[in-house]
Amino acid sequence: MYSVIGLLSRPEELSVTEWRAWWTELHVPKVLALPGLIDYVIWPIDEELDQFEQTFSEPSYAGVAIITFESKKEFLEAIESRDGHADLDSFNSSAPRSLVLCGQPFV
Template sequence: MYNLVLLAARPPEWTHERFIDWWRGDHAELTRRLPGLRAWRHTAIDQALEQRSEGWDGLSVLSFDSPEALRKALASKEWAAAVAQVGDMKGRRIAVMGQEAEMFTG
């Protein structure tokens, strides 16, 4: 799998709960429509392990078959709609892409 990983923090005027509800609700309705999306996992962050990791609300991992499939999704009208919905929310985000390797299955 080739993944788009998004780490996000809510806008300053939103609560954590409101942000997670929006992410898993209204925003998810648009995200699920991305062409080529094979899997989507979301983690609502409830605590940081260390002080330097504080301030983040959630993590999404969107999985595609290949880098090309992800690039096609990022060029789609569905991605444009999801980005437009975020607008100028004023939250923070880190977005990275890369090849997944299964390291352990229990």
């Protein structure tokens, strides 16, 4: 298994509602089309608890997403595919504000 974990930031120009609509209605279907995708999980952050956190720290992330493939090779093939390039602009525009971690589970 090979997973990519994204700690996602919301662009300042979008409200929480607008960003979640973009994420779930426009971005998610493109991710689900990736060849070789085994699993995809998203967690929108709870704003009520997030506000509590922000009293002690810098603004946090707006959501977490995890995509899983059988192997690193399959992940690399997926992002180089036509479907992988379909949403490349949104990935590139959010990358400076988000954090992406890639790796294999180790237990």
